[in-house]
Amino acid sequence: MSQTSKIELTGQDLTLADLMRIAEGCDAVLGEQGQITVDASRAVVDKIIEENEVVYGVNTGFGNFADVIIPEDKLTQLQYNLIRSHAAGVGAPLDLRACRALMALRANVLAKGFSGIRRANLDALLAALNSGFHPFIPEQGSVGASGDLAPLAHLTLNLMGEGHAMADGRRVPAAGELEKRGLAPITLQAKEGLAFINGTQVMAAVGGIALWEARSLLKHADLIAAMSLEALQGTRQAFYQKIHTARAHQGQLHSADNLWRLLDDSEIMRGHANCGRVQDSYSLRCVPQVHGPARDTLDHVLRVFEIEINSATDNPMVLADEGRLISGGNFHGESLAMAFDFAAIAVAELANIAERRIERLCNPDLSALDAFLVPEGGLNSGFMIAHCTAAALVSENKSLCHPASVDSISTSAAKEDHVSMGTIAARQFRDVVTNVRRVMAIELLGAAQGIHLLKKQPAAALQQPLALVREKVAPWDEDRYMADDIEAAEALLQSGVLIEAAEARCGTLH
Known part of the structure; x- marks a missing residue:
């Protein structure tokens, strides 16, 4: 992660780590090379207008109206009409982090x-972002091609000083929010409305934050499984x-090594060295074989993601070196749609196997522990419904x-007849990550109990993480309000302090 106070945007080398810094409040600035390329690109558009060349999106209608030629005196109105008509999203607004991420990505x-x-x-x-x-920006309404049209139109509408912005969790007039920050509304000229809304930046913003949070759960998954x-x-x-070098998947190797080190020097393990048990259940024995593929999958998704966020996704594309515009399809979100679908499946498996361990912790037929992890069962229900909550989230x-990504629906009078649903994939991935983190929180409490x-x-590496849990949550000696725990x-889990405490004893985990 860059340690500079501002992130320079070049269009070439933005990382997920730097994007998260921006999402969480760091400023972003346009790099010097970006200034040159932007000016060169605009010069091509101006020349096309001057020479009355017909080019999609510059002096034609959009989508199924691509064959409608727009007269020069209405080119500005065309761009404003585009933004106002396309700002047709519905649903809950994106939170500030997601909005900052998508503004930086765009x-x-x-x-x-x-x-x-x-x-x-x-x-x-960039001034609005900073x-x-x-x-x-309502989170529903994008089919993921021609990019995230509706949500990006809401962003552009706000920059125009129209529609609503957010302040303190409420919708307020966008014009007033711009004025409060000393910002003037933007004006649009030919091609600029389209330049703001063609692309995959909303799915990338939502899915990117989810990816960051999912990757932070990987070490926690191994730590809690060890507990x-x-x-x-x-x-x-x-x-x-x-055992694991004989199979050699990198994620599996890393997870197994984490578990081996986390479980070193354990009084519990020494105490049942000759207990006669030959094999543990799969949810214990096969942790690396499940956590490992999740690691490998998220590594793959990160590579796809970082290629995408440094790619041109507009249409038509301005080829400044050739002095022309060409229509293409880089706005199509299939790469991210498939990646986020895959990521959701991978992360969900962390919760699937965790829920099985919670069952074993709670079920006295499968452990040597008190039923539902509480003394005086019957009078106390203990973790009975906490396990039900985990089961509900997994389901x-x-x-x-x-x-x-396997879905599609034809739009714009069949001009846009195959779409990615990438923004839906990103939102689903986000929700899966939240559910998984909560299942892991329940397993953490159950294992500690x-x-x-x-x-x-x-084991020595588990003692300080468990002490940190006990600072926040007392042992369950009798029933009490569970949700706060x-x-x-x-x-x-979100703070990362448990991992820091474990690593202080067993070394940096993979």
């Missing part, structure tokens, strides 16, 4: 110099290195993991 794409926008409008977009302006294995008095022998994920009931020392455990 600016990064415009900086590549394939869009024909004037630099003044790109500067205005001022903390929060556009009102559950201790509570269930399992063995770490299944994580012995030679919900099965619906959310239905791949959006199981170790508490055993009254033995777990789950929320506190989820906050611990």
Whole structure:
């Protein structure tokens, strides 16, 4: 991750890490090369207008109206009409982080110099981003080709000083929010409305944040599984290195190594060295074989994502070196749609196997622990319904993991007859990640309670993470309000402090 105070957008080298810095409040600036390419691109558009050449999106209608020629005196009105008519989204507004991410992504794409926008409008977009302006962008309405038209139109409408922006969780007039920040509304000339809305930046923003959060769960998944294995008095022998080098998937190797180190020097494990149990259940023994593929999948998705966010996705594309515009289809979101569908499936599996471990922790027939992890069962219900909550979230994920990318629907009078549904894939992925984190929070509490009931020392690397859990959540000696405890455990996962504590003892985890 860059340590500079501002992220320079070049259209070439933006990373997910730097995008998250912007999403969380860092400023973004246009690089020097971007200024040159943007100006060169705009010069091509101006020349086409001057020579009365007919080019889609510059002096024609859009979509099925591509054959309608627009007279020169109405080219500006054409762009305003485009934005106003396309701002037709519905649903809950995107939060500030997602809006900041998509504004940065759109600016990064415009900086590549394939869009024909004037630099003044790109500067205005960045000024709005850096001022903390929060556009009102409904999250529903994009089919993922020609890009994220509806949500990006809402962004552009806000920059024009029309429609609503967000302030303190409320919708307010966009014009007033711009004025409050000393920003003037943008004006649109030929091609500029289209330059703002053709692309995959909304799906990339939503899915990118989800990807960042999903990747942060990978170490936690191994850490919490190690805690559950201790509570269930399992063995770490299944994580012995030679077993995994015989298969050699990198994610599996990394997960197995994490577990081996996390479980070193355990009083619990020493205490049942000769207990006669030959093999643990799959949800314990096969953790690397499940967590590992999730790791490998998210690595693949990251590569696809970082290619996409540094790609030109406009239409028509301005080829400044050739002095012309050509219509194409780079706005189509299939690459991200498939990647986010795959990512959702991979992350959901972390919760699937975690829920099975929660069942084993709660079920006295499958462990040596008190039923539902609480003394005086019957009087107390313990983790009975916490497990039900985990089961509900896992089941919900099965619906959310239905791949959006296999769907399509014809739009714009069959001109746009195959679409990606990439923004739906991104939103589903986001929701899966949230559900998985909450299942993991429940497993964390269950594993901590199981170790508490055993009254033995777990592995050295687990002791400080467990102490941090106990600072927020007391042991369950009798029933109490459960929801706050789950929320506190989820906050611990989001903070990253458990991983820091474990790594201080066993070294950096993969």
